[in-house]
Amino acid sequence: QVQLVESGGGLVQAGGSLRLSCAASGRTFSSAPMGWFRQAPGKEREFVAAISWSGGSTSYADSVKGRFTISRDNAKNTVYLQMNSLKPEDTAVYYCNAYPPRLGWGQGTQVTVSS
Numbered sequence: 001q002v003q004l005v006e007s008g009g010g011l012v013q014a015g016g017s018l019r020l021s022c023a024a025s026g027r028t029f030s031s032a033p034m035g036w037f038r039q040a041p042g043k044e045r046e047f048v049a050a051i052s053w054s055g056g057s058t059s060y061a062d063s064v065k066g067r068f069t070i071s072r073d074n075a076k077n078t079v080y081l082q083m084n085s086l087k088p089e090d091t092a093v094y095y096c097n098a099y100p101p102r103l104g105w106g107q108g109t110q111v112t113v114s115s
Contacts, residue, residue: 002026002103004096009109012086020081020109022096030074035099036081038092039108049081050099064090086113 008020020036035050049060049070058070069082079096093108 004106006109
């Protein structure tokens with residue numbers, strides 16, 4: 001059973017940066033595409049970014065393209081999300097999962113961007 005633990009969220013002013021981490025247990029991590037997702041209050045969870053198992057291919061939601069960067073370290077079973085030029089509309093709980101999502105969701109990490 002793969003477990004996902006997200007961390008790195010916090011409160012930041014608009015224009016600031018945060019780096020999220022997702023630590024995954026289980027041997028399937030290095031062979032699975034992974035993704036970041038987010039859920040804002042009152043909204044459905046949405047796709048943010050995805051990365052192939054090798055890290056050689058990435059994709060992003062239009063709303064974060066050019067500001068966020070997804071990466072992974074298979075040796076550490078960890079996927080990252082570098083978030084720059086943050087906007088108040090990026091405020092949400094951020095989750096990682098396989099892409100497409102097929103694992104149990106972790107607790108997520110709260111990102112709050114103040115204006």
